Amino acid sequence: xxxxxxHLVLAALGLAAAASAGCTITAEIxxxxxxxxxxxxxxxxxxxxxxxxxxFNTNNFTLDLHDLRAHMIIEGQDLGSTVxxxxxxxxxxxxxxxTATMTLPWNGVPASLLVASGAPTLNYVLQGEVxxxxxxxxxxxxxxxxxxxxxxxxxxxxxxxxxxxxxxxPGFGNLQ
Numbered sequence: 001x002x003x004x005x006x007h008l009v010l011a012a013l014g015l016a017a018a019a020s021a022g023c024t025i026t027a028e029i030x031x032x033x034x035x036x037x038x039x040x041x042x043x044x045x046x047x048x049x050x051x052x053x054x055x056f057n058t059n060n061f062t063l064d065l066h067d068l069r070a071h072m073i074i075e076g077q078d079l080g081s082t083v084x085x086x087x088x089x090x091x092x093x094x095x096x097x098x099t100a101t102m103t104l105p106w107n108g109v110p111a112s113l114l115v116a117s118g119a120p121t122l123n124y125v126l127q128g129e130v131x132x133x134x135x136x137x138x139x140x141x142x143x144x145x146x147x148x149x150x151x152x153x154x155x156x157x158x159x160x161x162x163x164x165x166x167x168x169x170p171g172f173g174n175l176q
Contacts, residue, residue, distance in 0.1 A: 027134050030063060030090055031056040034126050034144035046080075046105040051126070053098040053142070057090040063132040065090055065140075068100045070128030075119075080105040086130060121147045 036052040051070070057063050068084040086100045124146060129139040 027061075027063065027132070027136055027138055028058045029138055029140045030058065030065075030132060032130060032140045032142035034142055037124075037126070037148065040101070043103070046103045049102045049104070051100045051102050053100065053130075054095045055088075055090050055098055055130075055140075056095050057092050059134070060092055061134055062092060063090040063134050064088075065098060065130050065132050067131040068102070068128060069130075070102055070126055072102075072104050073125040073127065074122050090132065120150055122150055123147055 032053055032055050034051055034053050036050075038050040038052075039047065040050050041048045051068075055065065065088045066086055068086045069081065070084075071081045072079045082102050082104070084100045084102055086098060088096065088098045090096050125143065126145075127141075127143045129141045132138055132140055
């Protein structure tokens with residue numbers, strides 16, 4: 001028997017033994033709740049936010065959390081999505097705080113702000129998922145809804161947004 005074939009036979013025997021003993025490799029999806037959004041700045045990619053989460057791990061082993069994927073929807077308009085590298089460990093049986101940085105791309109921001117230009121507050125939905133690992137990778141979904149003052153999205157970004165709006169609709173880029 002060749003070395004490669006021998007390894008395949010041993011691996012198959014090992015899997016058969018584990019299956020007959022009732023061993024399974026599973027992980028329960030942790031509970032993920034977004035708690036707070038904080039505007040942190042503006043960069044060439046878009047508006048940047050800190051997103052604070054709490055996560056509860058119901059498994060009897062620690063889970064590694066990474067790769068946040070999220071969509072921000074404001075007043076029914078999807079502003080786009082982002083993928084952020086998050087590095088956290090979720091110990092078993094307790095709520096764990098997690099913070100991630102999220103950037104909303106510029107291509108969706110001006111249209112949403114024009115739609116809601118007169119509204120003092122905006123309705124938002126943050127939907128997404130994070131990847132958790134322990135032998136297997138699973139995606140844990142989350143969603144949070146709320147309202148936020150319109151100036152939350154405007155702080156620090158007014159002149160950039162006005163320039164973008166004026167390039168599309170001359171004379172309309174006078175958001176305060």
